Amino acid sequence: MRIVMTGATAGFGLYAAERLADAGATLTIGARNPAALPPTLHGRVAALPLDLDSLANVRTFAAALGEGPIDVLILNAGLQLAKPATSADGFERTFAVNHLAHYLLLRLLAPRLTTGARVILTGSGTHDPAEKTPVTPPAHADAARLAHPETDPTAEKGVRQACFRAYSTSKLCNIMTAREAPRRLSGIDFLSFDPGYVPHTGLGRDNGRVIAALVSYILPLLMKRDRSSTIPRSGQFLADLAIDPRYAGARGDYRSVRGPALLNIEPSALARDDAACARLWDDSARLVGL
Numbered sequence: 160m161r162i163v164m165t166g167a168t169a170g171f172g173l174y175a176a177e178r179l180a181d182a183g184a185t186l187t188i189g190a191r192n193p194a195a196l197p198p199t200l201h202g203r204v205a206a207l208p209l210d211l212d213s214l215a216n217v218r219t220f221a222a223a224l225g226e227g228p229i230d231v232l233i234l235n236a237g238l239q240l241a242k243p244a245t246s247a248d249g250f251e252r253t254f255a256v257n258h259l260a261h262y263l264l265l266r267l268l269a270p271r272l273t274t275g276a277r278v279i280l281t282g283s284g285t286h287d288p289a290e291k292t293p294v295t296p297p298a299h300a301d302a303a304r305l306a307h308p309e310t311d312p313t314a315e316k317g318v319r320q321a322c323f324r325a326y327s328t329s330k331l332c333n334i335m336t337a338r339e340a341p342r343r344l345s346g347i348d349f350l351s352f353d354p355g356y357v358p359h360t361g362l363g364r365d366n367g368r369v370i371a372a373l374v375s376y377i378l379p380l381l382m383k384r385d386r387s388s389t390i391p392r393s394g395q396f397l398a399d400l401a402i403d404p405r406y407a408g409a410r411g412d413y414r415s416v417r418g419p420a421l422l423n424i425e426p427s428a429l430a431r432d433d434a435a436c437a438r439l440w441d442d443s444a445r446l447v448g449l
């Protein structure tokens with residue numbers, strides 16, 4: 160089984176990659192620095208350069224993968240910024256890295272996915288206002304305004320709120336992409352994954368190591384207990400979603416870690432808006448030049 164994965168070098172994605180290698184999968188990962196892989200992946204995976212900050216880099220990565228068929232595509236990489244920033248292509252960086260680059264990668268690799276192949280996009284419970292997480296929830300999924308927040312009258316003025324909203328909205332876009340994809344690409348299974356809150360990953364690194372560490376210890380104490388997870392638990396679930404036959408046939412299902420379980424639940428009202436999902440797909444295509 161050939162698996163292509165982003166976000167395999169740190170956090171629970173690294174744990175999942177280790178489990179997939181243990182299971183005998185042929186794993187190719189996209190990594191910003193393939194020469195400095197975590198030691199547990201050395202000699203066990205193939206690594207090609209991929210910086211999701213640049214759409215040209217995504218195209219180079221897709222071409223470097225070669226022509227062989229792909230059975231599973233795991234789109235797990237993600238970032239959460241502390242200060243607003245712009246990608247190499249001039250788009251808001253969180254939206255560009257977490258959503259647009261993965262959208263382009265999916266579109267470029269779709270012709271190489273086998274019949275019955277599985278695609279998993281890592282989303283987040285922060286996409287859903289009903290979850291009342293500490294992260295500012297999305298206001299909309301209008302790709303043009305998300306790419307250029309300076310044109311968005313609904314944009315948050317505060318730096319922290321703007322960065323949080325960019326993050327939760329990018330994860331909403333991952334979930335909406337998984338829902339729209341089966342209507343656009345036949346013969347492929349699609350899932351989105353909410354890992355719960357997973358402390359001690361690198362996600363908060365842009366806030367500085369001290370704040371990131373404090374948040375990792377404090378937040379689980381303030382959250383509903385079933386929303387807090389661990390690197391092994393969410394990493395194992397991500398690996399299971401990739402290869403366990405019980406997840407076959409998914410049509411954009413949203414799988415969420417709740418305590419010890421991985422539940423199939425409804426995402427937010429906006430994520431369930433089929434017209435908005437279709438618009439996001441088409442607008443994203445225009446933004447990435449398809």
Ligand SMILES: NC(=O)c1ccc[n+]([C@@H]2O[C@H](COP(=O)([O-])OP(=O)(O)OC[C@H]3O[C@@H](n4cnc5c(N)ncnc54)[C@H](OP(=O)(O)O)[C@@H]3O)[C@@H](O)[C@H]2O)c1
Binds near residue numbers: 170363
């Ligand atoms: N932790 C949580 O509580 C939580 C909750 C919900 C959803 N998530 C989502 O889960 C996924 C994994 O997050 P994590 O918590 O495990 O964080 P993490 O430890 O920071 O891992 C993030 C991964 O994404 C990669 N990445 C980041 N920016 C990239 C770029 N420009 N190009 C290529 N790769 C890039 C990182 O690569 P490097 O090693 O090169 O940095 C790393 O492998 C993300 O999509 C995140 O949004 C996390």
